[in-house]
Amino acid sequence: MAPNDSTATDGGTKGAAARRKAARYAVPVAVAGVAAATIGLVPALASTGDPDLPKITAQQLIEKIAASDTQQLSGTVRISTDLGLPSFGGLADAFVKGGGPGGGEGGSSADPQTKLTELASGTHTLRIATDGPDRQRLSVLDDAAEYSLIRDGAEVWAYDSGSNQAYHATDDRAGAKRNGSSAPVPDSVPTTPKALAEQFLKAAGPTTSVTVDGTARVAGRDAYKLVVKPKQAGSTVASVTVAVDAKNGVPLKFTLLPSGGGKAVVDAGFTKVDFAKPAASSFTFTPPKGAQVTEADDAKAQQHKSGGPEGLGIFPGVGEPGAGGKGADGAKDTKVIGEGWNAIAEITVPGGAGLPSKASGEVPAEAQQFLDALGDKVTGKFGSGTVFKTRLVNALMTDSGKVYVGAVTPESLVKAADNAS
Template identity: 55%
Template sequence: MARIEPTHGTDGAAGAGESAGRAPGRRKAVRYAVPVAVAGIAAASIGIGTALASSGDPDLPEIAAQDLIAKVAQSDAQQLSGTVKVTTDLGLPSLPEGFSLGDGQGQGQGGKAGHGKAGRGAGADAASPQAKLTELASGTHTLRVAADGPDKQRLSIVERAAEYSLIRNGDQLWAYDSKSNTVHRSAAPQAAKDAKDAHGAKGGKETPEELRGASPQDLAKKTLAAVDDSTSVTVDGTAKVAGRDAYQLVLKPKQAESTVGAVRIAVDAKNGVPLKFTLAPKGGGKAVVEAAFTKVDFSRPSADTFAFTPPKGAEVTEDKGAKGGKGGADDRKKGLDASGLSGMNVLGKSWTSIAEFKTPGGVGTAAGAKGAKGGKDAGPAGALLDGLGSKVSGSFGSGHVFSTRLVNALVTDDGKVYVGAVTKDALMKAASK
C-alpha cells in the first residue's frame, strides 16, 4: 500500500493537535504519563515479540497520521484477553558478582545480591512484583493478559515449568510465583474521586504500576503521549497482526542526539487498539524492544480469570507499605527510592530527555568496599569500570560512560548519574551544565 503522509502541511504530531475537530483526541493522548525519553520504556519493562504469521497486508482505506493517533487515544476497548510474545535486547553487559552501584545497601543479608535465598535475605518475598518484573528487561518471554474494565486485570509470565501471575480484582492485588509457591498480597491503589481512569470514566480505579507497561497498548500510549513537534509521524502501509487488520504508524525523532531510529506501532483498524510495538535503534540491526499479540480476543473474559485463592501450603506475605506502613514512605520523603538513589530530575524533553540522579555513596565496588570510587586509585573496581565503560572527563570532572544499543549512561566519579536514549555527547553536555 502507498505510504501515507500526514496532512495539514506538517509531518509532526503537533499539527494533529491543532486540527479542527481532533483536539479532544489529542488532549486525551497527552494524559498518559510521559516516560523519560524511551529509556523508561526500555528499562521498565518489555520487549520483543516476533511477528505473527501473516496472510498478506490487508487493503484498508487511507488514513492520515493524526487521525490514526486520535483513533488510538479514543480507543475504549476495556475487555480483552490474549497472548503477547515479548523480547528485549538492549545489549547490556553482564556485571561480575558483587558489583553494584551505590554503597552496597541493596544487597541481601546473605552477602550476594540476587543469588538464592541467602541473597534475598531472611524472610524475603520471592513473589514481589518489583523483583520479578525486572526479568522482562532482557530475553524473550510469553505473557498472558486479560482485562475487564479498570479494576480487573491479570498478567501472567509463562515459563517452561512455572508461571508468575499478577492479578488485580477490585481493591486487591495478588502476585503468585508457582516456582517457589509464594504469594505477595497488597492493596490496589485508589484513584482520586475526581480522577479519570485510562478510558476516561470518572471515579475509576488506577491500574497498579506493576500491571502497566506489559502490553503493546501500554508501550504505544506512553510513546504517543511524548509525541510533539520533535517527531516525524507517518502511516506506512498495513499489516496483519494476530489475525486482525492493522495500520502501521511510524514515529521518528527529528533530534540528532536521540539514539532511537524509529518506533513502529500496528494499530487495530477496527477499534484502535495497538497490537504490536517495535522500537528500532538508530545504529541499525534488530529491534531493541518489540511487543506483539499472537492471539487476542476483545470479548469479556470469564469472571474466574480474576479470582485467586492462595494454594495450599503457599507462603503469603503482605505489603506493609500498602497499609500505611513506614516502609517506603519515609524514603520517599527523603528523596530516595527503593534502590537508595536520590530523587530523579528530568533534563530536556521528548526524545532527548535525560534522567539525572545521585547514588548516596558514590560508585560502589565489590561487596564490602563501601564508598570506593572509580578511577586510577580505585584498584580492581577502577579497572572493572574501565573495562565496562569508557573513561571521560569534562567540566563536570571525570567518570565513565556505559553504552547499550539504545540507552547510554554517564556515571561521574562523585556519584552523579545521567541516563537516557541519547548520545554520549548529549550526556556529557548535560553533566557540564
Template identity: 60%
Template sequence: MAPYESGDATGTARHDEDLRPGRRRAARYVVPVAVVGVAAATIGLVPALADSGDPDLPSITAQQLIRKIAASDVQRLSGTVKIDTDLGLPDLGGLGSGLASGAARGGDGSFADPRAKLTELASGTHTLHVAADGPDRQKVSLLERGAEYSLVHDGKDVWGYDSKSNEVYHAAAGFGAKRGAEPPATPEDFAGEALKSVDATTSVTVDGTAHVAGRDAYKLLIKPRQSGSTVGAISIAVDARTGLPLKFTLTPAGGGAAVLDAGFTQVSFARPAASTFDFTPPRGAKVTEGEGGHGTDGKASGRGSASGGEFVGGLDGLDVLGKGWTSVATFDTGAGGGLPTGSRGGDLGGFLGSLGDQVSGKFGKGTVFSTRLVNALITDDGTVYAGAVTKETLVKAANEGN
C-alpha cells in the same frame, strides 16, 4: 493497498492534546505498579505473528489514527503476548538472577513481589497471558519453565503468586495509581508513553497496514527529528476496528534487531470467564502483606517490600536537561564516592570499570555504562545522568548542566 499520508503529522499532533491517549488507561490491563513492577519500561515483546500480505484498508491520516487510539475504549480482552528484550546488556551469568533473588528477599520481601521479576525480564524471551474485564479485574501470567508467575487484580485486592517458591504477595489495589507511578506493560501502554513524546522534535506518519494476531491494523511510524538520540524509530500497529495498539516496535538508531517489540500473538475481545480472576492462596504458601494490604487481623500492613511508588519517591531532586528526544535525566544518588570503579574498587572495581567507559569534563570524572538504547553516566561524586541518547550527547549534557 490504499494510499497513505507520507508527510509529517506533527504540526497538528503536537498542538492537539486530544490526540494523545491520557494516563486514564495506562494501567487498564495491568495491576498498579505498587504490585506490578513486572511491567517496567525495560520489558519488550517479541514480534507478533503476522499474516502474509497487507490488508487493504481505507486511507487515514496520522492525526486521525492518533485520535483513533485516543478514542479506543476496549474494556474486555484476553490474549497471549511474547516478550523478547534485546538491550545489549552484558551476560552476567548467575549474577543477574542472584541479584533479583536478593532484591526479592530483602527484609520481609517475597519471591512473589513483582519487582523480583524485573531483572529476568530485562533480557531473553518470555510468554505472557493477559486478561481484562473492566478497570477492576485484570490478570497477567508469566509462563516459565515448569512454573508460572501470576498477578491478579480483583476489585480491592491484588495478588502475586510465584508457583516455583509457593509464595504469595498481597496488596491493596490502586496504591501505585494514587502515586502516579504506572509504567508501561502492554502495547497500548507503550504506545501511550511514546505518543507523549510527539512534539516539534518528532516526525509522525502512517506507514501502511499489517495483519497482527489475526487483526487488520494500520501502522503509525514515529521518528525523532533530533540527532543524538539512540531511538531510531517506533512503529505502532493499531487495530483498524477498535483503535487498540496491538504491536509496539522500537528500533535503535544503531540498527540491528528491535530493542522492544511488543505484540499480541493472539487476542480476543470477548468477556473472559469470571473464574479467570479468582485467587485463593494455595495451602502452605507463604503470604507477604505488601503496602496497603491487610493481615489476618484486617488491619492495614506496611510489611513486605517497598512499593513501586517508594522507588519513585526515592528519586527526589530528579531534573531533566534539554528537551525532546535528547533530554537527559539527572539526580544525585547521595553516594559521594560514586561507583567503586578502577583500582580503588579492587576486583569489583575492575569488573565494573570493564563494563563502562571512563570520561571526564566539567562534571569531574565518571563512568558511562551503555546499552543499545540507554546510556548512563555515573560521576565520581555520585551524580547520575541518563537518557536514550548517545554517549557524546550524554557527556555534552552533563557538561552543560554544570
C-alpha cells in the same frame, strides 16, 4: 493524551549493607524524556499482501487510539527486550535475597516489584486478560513454572508456582492502575503494546514526526502501522512502529528500533487476541495448599527494617527522570536538560558520592565485575566519570556524584555534563 495534541544472602550484616550500597549505586538506566509528537498528515497506503484498508492520516489514527474504549480482552503477548545487558533474572533473584523490596528475611519471590524486572531482558510469553479498570490478570509463562498477577477490585494477588510463594495486597499497593492500562504492575514495566505505545505518545512535541506507513495483519486482525521517528540527531532511537487495530484502535504490536542498527530493542505484540468478555474465573485466586503467603504491609515493614529502597521500578536507586525534587532512595535535585528525544535527566547523588569501587569495600566483587563490563572511563570539563552503555539508554556517572541519563549517545551525555559544570 487529548485527541488533538501534537504529538526503561549471605546472611551477614556486612554483606547485607554492601548489597544495599550496590543497589543504591546500580546503573541508572531509565528512559528519560522520550516523546512523540508532530503529526505528519501522511495517508496510509496498503502494501502488497497486506490488508487493503481505507486511507487514514496519522492525526486520525492517533485520535482513534485515544478514543478507544475497549476494556475487555484476553490473549497472548510475546515480548522481546534486548538492551544489550545481561539477564535481569539473576539480578532480581539476588535482590530478593539481599534486602530489596520483598527481599531479605520475610521476602517473597512473588512480589511484583522484583519478579517483573525479568521482563527487562530476554523473550517472554505473557497471557493477559482484562475486564474493565478493576479486573486484570497477567501471567508470565516459563518452561517449568508460571507467575501470575491477579487483580479483582481492591484485592491483588501474585503467585510464583516455581517457589510456591504468594503475595497479597489491597487497593493499589502492588502497582495497580498504572502504565495507562490499569494493569497491576510496577511503574516502568509496561507489559502490553498499548502501555508501551502510550508512553511514547502521551508527551508529544515538535521534535518528532508521526506518519502512517501501510497496513499489517497482527494476531489475525487488520491493522494500520503508525511510525514515530525523532527529528533530532543524537537520539539512540531510530523509530517506533505501532500496529493499531483498524476496527477498535487498540495497539496490537510495538517495535522500537535503535539508531545503532541491529534487531529491535523492544518488540511486543499479540500472537492471539480476543475482545470478548473473559471468564469471571480468570480473576479469582486462592493460594494453593502449603503456599507461603506474604502480606504487602508485612513486606513494607520488613523493607523499612532492612533499609531497602522503596518504589523500585526496573532499576533500583533512581527516581523518575524529569519529576524534579527527590527520587527513589534519596536521590535529589533531579532536573531535565534539553527536550524531546534528546532530553537528559541530571540527578545529584546524595552526599556528592561518585561511583563506589571494590577497593573501597562498598561493592561486592560480582557487582564490580558487572559495572566494569558496562562502563567506559571519560573525562571533560566536568572532571572524570564513567559512561554506562546500553542499546537504548546511556548513563554518565561523574566522580563528583552526578548522574546524566537519557536515550542519547554517550557524547551527548559528556556535552551535557560539560555545559552544566
